[in-house]
Amino acid sequence: MDLLPDVWRQDFWLPSGVTWMDMDQLADADRPRPLDLLIALPLALGFVALRYLFDRYLAPPMGRCLGVKKRLQVTPAPSPKLESFYTQRSRQPTQSEIVSLMSLCGKTQRQIETWFRLRRNQDRPCQTKKFGEAAWRFFFYLTAFTAGLVCLIDTPWFWDRRECWRGYPVQPMETTHYWYYMLELGFYGSLLLRISVDIKRKDFKEQVIHHLATIFLLSFSYCVNYIRIGTLVMLLHDSSDILLESAKMFNYGSGWRRTCDTLFIVFAVVFLVTRLVVFPSKIIHTTLVLSMEVFEPFVGYYFFNVLLMVLQALHIFWAGLILRMVYKFLKGKLEKDERSDEESEDVEDEEDSKGEEVNKDQGGDYCWEKSKDTLNSKLSVLTNSCVLNNLTNHRASIADRMRKAQ
Template structure:
């Protein structure tokens, strides 16, 4: 073991007083070994290929069944100067940049603003692509959660967290838990491989941090034989991810609003309970406090808990987005995911109406004001006529009474 690089020093990975030789008391088939992680790379590539097949052949018929329809988008008028600026400079030009483009391409400011908005809309992912991505994640999280629950529900550490550390680190690893680890590691590896082509949402940076933290957690916890607590962390996260992806699937379809709303409410409750209550009070408390009943702190202990804290910070960030959505949902104003990549539909419609054809915004406002004024004048005129007619009838009635 002395020939190992410094990264594999036993005081990094194992508690004080425990050596790699102590770990050799277990049979090779019963203990985690770093070389086992190499299988995660072909698994990640396999997930990428399987996802392509799923999104190509299975997701489209599912989407048609749920009524997923791609929105019709207006295409921009050909403009080599604007297209070159869009692809090479920026997708959202400033006012000074627009002023320079006016003289370059001979268009008005309004036309340039509308051109860039329509061009950005063309690059946005269609509903069917969003549905395919959500459906793929839903089926993986569902199968992973069912497999994890099956191999953990009858284990003592699933019910009593102190069992996670009984006899640590010399704990035998079951083959079911080995494959559970490798499949999760391969899946998150495939998400990183596809991150450049997947839909980018507002929390793109947070998603990258989450994937990296998860991968480092899986790698370290496997090598340091944190298998028991690691399986609980994976199972806890998969439970709410299933509901999130299923709510997205129904959201992209038509005629499933009530189903989507119900799934969203259940997801919000499960997420807040599992990520903000159970995760810090059970999982983090177990790794920080209960583990100290068995061994003393070491480098890996601090590294593992720091990564758990990173995940908890991300949970708090996403909980804020979810609570905003819940508030809008209760107010009846929830129209889309807070993480959506789309811009406001109302704003988009106003821009389109503003005119590809040089529509004058001032004239439009004047026409609306004029229509409103005419309507009020008409109401006032009708009121005056009715009052005059009523007064005339009353005068005639008085004269007839006097004549009689």
């Protein structure tokens, strides 16, 4: 143990009076070791490969069964100058930048605004991609929650939280708990590996913080044998994530509005209860208070609880978004998931864009064409009225002359 680097000093991560040598009382198969975490990397790569196969072969037929439709995209007219500005400077030019682009490209303001709108819509993820991501997470969370519940329901610390610390650190690790830990760690590692290609949502930064905090939490709790409390944290989080991803799946389909609304209400209740009530009153209370019945505070104690507090802060952030969704739902105005189902890019008015795409040529000015058609229509009506009036006056004049001749 003397060869361990300073970062693994026992007085940092273990309570006073406890040493790494105390772990030697456990058999090698029952003892968590930091090197075991290396298996999480190939598992993360394996999850990335499974995700590719899932998106290619399983998600499309599932989406068709739920009526998920792929959005028809209209590509803007080729413009190297506008494309260079779009990729290198900004996806949403300001008014002054539009004016400079007008003189640079020889286009009207309306044409430039339409080009950028179509270009942004082209980069927006389609419904099938959103559905595939939600379906993948749903199946993982469902599998993880079911497996975690099966391997924990017979354990003493599942019913009595004081058992999480009794006999610490000489607590043997079961094989099922080892794989439960490694699979969860590999899955969150795969989410970070795919973060550049997955849909970037408006809570992107919070999601990254959540994934990093979860990975650090799992890694640290495994190394210092906090496995009992760690398994409870994972099980608690997976319970509500299942409902969230299932609600998303039905939301992307057509004809499932009532099912989606029902799942959303159930998810909101489960999330608020588990994350704002159970997590702080049971999990954090266990690590902050009940653990002190066994040992005194130390560096690892503070580090572990800080990570839990970070998760709790994220829970409060997401709870605020969910409550706002519930308010809109009760008002009958809920149209989209405000928690994590909206891209970070401002959503364009798709219906207006489609109407413009159908009724105008990309190189013309739609507003002028529409105004010109309206003006021509009014002129036609006016002309017809004038012609009819002239005919009527002419006929009256002829009749008057005939009377005078008689």
